Amino acid sequence: MARAARKKASQAPEKTTRIQEINRRLILDAALDVFSTYGFRGTTIDQIAEKAGMSKPNLLYYFPRKQNIYVSLLEETLAEWLAPLADIDPEGDPIEQLRKYITLKISMSESHPEASRLFANEVLHGAPAISDFLATHLKPLVDEKAAVIRRWVGEGKLAPVDPYHLIFMIWATTQHYADFDVQVRAILGSQVGRHGFREQTAQAVLSVILNGVRPRD
Amino acid sequence: MARAARKKASQAPEKTTRIQEINRRLILDAALDVFSTYGFRGTTIDQIAEKAGMSKPNLLYYFPRKQNIYVSLLEETLAEWLAPLADIDPEGDPIEQLRKYITLKISMSESHPEASRLFANEVLHGAPAISDFLATHLKPLVDEKAAVIRRWVGEGKLAPVDPYHLIFMIWATTQHYADFDVQVRAILGSQVGRHGFREQTAQAVLSVILNGVRPRD
DNA sequence: CAAAAACTTGACTACTTGGTCAAAATGCAG
DNA sequence: CTGCATTTTGACCAAGTAGTCAAGTTTTTG
Numbered sequence: 024m025a026r027a028a029r030k031k032a033s034q035a036p037e038k039t040t041r042i043q044e045i046n047r048r049l050i051l052d053a054a055l056d057v058f059s060t061y062g063f064r065g066t067t068i069d070q071i072a073e074k075a076g077m078s079k080p081n082l083l084y085y086f087p088r089k090q091n092i093y094v095s096l097l098e099e100t101l102a103e104w105l106a107p108l109a110d111i112d113p114e115g116d117p118i119e120q121l122r123k124y125i126t127l128k129i130s131m132s133e134s135h136p137e138a139s140r141l142f143a144n145e146v147l148h149g150a151p152a153i154s155d156f157l158a159t160h161l162k163p164l165v166d167e168k169a170a171v172i173r174r175w176v177g178e179g180k181l182a183p184v185d186p187y188h189l190i191f192m193i194w195a196t197t198q199h200y201a202d203f204d205v206q207v208r209a210i211l212g213s214q215v216g217r218h219g220f221r222e223q224t225a226q227a228v229l230s231v232i233l234n235g236v237r238p239r240d
Numbered sequence: 241m242a243r244a245a246r247k248k249a250s251q252a253p254e255k256t257t258r259i260q261e262i263n264r265r266l267i268l269d270a271a272l273d274v275f276s277t278y279g280f281r282g283t284t285i286d287q288i289a290e291k292a293g294m295s296k297p298n299l300l301y302y303f304p305r306k307q308n309i310y311v312s313l314l315e316e317t318l319a320e321w322l323a324p325l326a327d328i329d330p331e332g333d334p335i336e337q338l339r340k341y342i343t344l345k346i347s348m349s350e351s352h353p354e355a356s357r358l359f360a361n362e363v364l365h366g367a368p369a370i371s372d373f374l375a376t377h378l379k380p381l382v383d384e385k386a387a388v389i390r391r392w393v394g395e396g397k398l399a400p401v402d403p404y405h406l407i408f409m410i411w412a413t414t415q416h417y418a419d420f421d422v423q424v425r426a427i428l429g430s431q432v433g434r435h436g437f438r439e440q441t442a443q444a445v446l447s448v449i450l451n452g453v454r455p456r457d
Numbered sequence: 458c459a460a461a462a463a464c465t466t467g468a469c470t471a472c473t474t475g476g477t478c479a480a481a482a483t484g485c486a487g
Numbered sequence: 488c489t490g491c492a493t494t495t496t497g498a499c500c501a502a503g504t505a506g507t508c509a510a511g512t513t514t515t516t517g
Contacts (some may be wrong), residue, residue, distance in 0.1 A: 042484085042494070058297035062365065064282035069476060078496050083476065095384045140364055143419075147357055147364070148279065165427050182451065187428060188444030195416035196409050202360075203412075205367045209374035210382050211404060227405030234399065235452030259464070259514080284504060295466050300506065 045049070046085055047074040051099065054092045062144050063093055078202060094152050100138045101156060108190075111168050117175040118233055121193075125232060128197035129225045139201035141228035165190060181236045189236065196228050244335035263302055266292040268316065271309045279361050280310055289432070311369050314362060317355045318373060325407075328385055334392040335450055338410075342449060345414035346442045356418035382407060398453045406453065413445050 053074035056067045068089055074084040086092045107127040113118050132139055145153060172186035195200075196208070200207060208215050244296050256264075270291035274283045285306055289299040303309045324344040328337050349356055362370060384403070389403035417424060 235448035
């Protein structure tokens with residue numbers, strides 16, 4: 024009880040040592056792999072520990088509860104995941120901004136499919152761990168960008184379209200390739216891995232969505 | 241050993257009684273609810289049994305393994321889920337056919353979100369139980385319809401677009417509203433439940449995708 | 458209306474798994 | 488080098504859960 028308060032009495036600055044930094048990283052990396060594949064319930068602490076190369080009690084020394092690992096992981100992932108949306112420039116050219124956003128999302132879907140799946144799984148199961156985040160961080164950001172899109176529509180720079188549904192469509196289409204990877208592979212076979220597949224995907228998605236929102240004259 | 245062979249020696253016709261029919265239905269309905277919410281690992285047999293209003297051993301009398309319930313459920317769901325795609329008429333008007341398909345998918349996403357989530361969860365986790373189905377049933381059907389779309393493009397009835405990616409986009413956008421329901425609700429709030437929300441969704445999705453593939457002249 | 462078949466269930470087993478603990482090993486400041 | 492703090496782990500425990508079983512109850516059938 025008095026032990027923890029030895030150095031810095033009232034504050035709790037929790038200095039992290041070198042070893043802690045290394046091991047937390049090892050654990051989170053391993054956990055991302057396992058959680059994204061098997062889901063929260065489907066993942067055992069032993070699996071994570073094994074993949075991280077340490078014993079279960081040792082892992083629990085860093086994250087006392089399974090939940091802790093999971094939540095830390097989600098928090099870490101979410102910020103990164105949302106960044107591209109925040110980057111949409113209200114003063115930029117609408118079609119160009121959307122192109123950039125979609126392209127970035129498809130890249131992320133290809134380079135970090137586990138992160139996409141982790142998130143998808145969480146939301147699919149009712150977002151028990153992040154409903155707070157959705158309300159306090161995601162919603163305001165989306166509201167803000169939806170307003171921008173709505174303004175663009177008002178200025179005639181985009182065809183009339185509900186901005187929220189447009190954002191949902193972009194999320195859905197881009198994340199589909201990460202989340203439903205097995206299905207895409209079952210249908211497209213070997214060409215999924217082939218060089219240039221991402222470009223082909225981006226080209227198809229961009230062409231439909233951008234043509235879909237380009238103002239008709 | 242000889243007991244089962246009493247009536248029909250070599251064949252195994254497995255006649256189903258009235259009670260069997262009722263109880264299997266009760267179990268599958270309950271299981272859909274629970275599996276779609278908690279996933280395979282996250283679901284306990286007791287939960288299903290309780291929801292179905294029977295004891296666990298009784299449930300296991302009908303489905304000796306948890307897996308059996310899950311697989312039966314998926315099989316039952318998949319056929320129904322694919323029907324609208326099969327219904328695309330190669331001789332119909334392309335835009336009209338796509339409109340019909342998208343509209344139907346959005347309806348299903350709203351009326352059977354659990355089925356959508358069950359399937360999404362399975363695919364998200366690598367489709368261990370249905371990779372076979374994907375290869376032998378889904379792929380041929382998609383190949384067939386992709387060929388139709390490709391022909392339409394060739395005839396200038398649709399803007400040039402990769403047919404497979406177009407199909408993926410339709411799946412992604414329509415199922416998004418079932419699979420990511422909590423996220424949609426977190427952002428749109430109460431209007432999700434409101435009368436006319438489905439129409440608004442359909443309108444937005446249709447407008448972007450159909451304009452996206454409508455030939456430009 | 459019996460007797461057989463089909464159905465139902467309480468009690469139980471075997472196993473998995475999240476988490477604990479005390480003791481040992483290692484790292485590190487003075 | 489020494490003593491304290493941090494890190495590591497083998498052994499263990501308690502809870503939860505898939506599946507069994509034998510004994511009962513209900514339904515069907517001749």
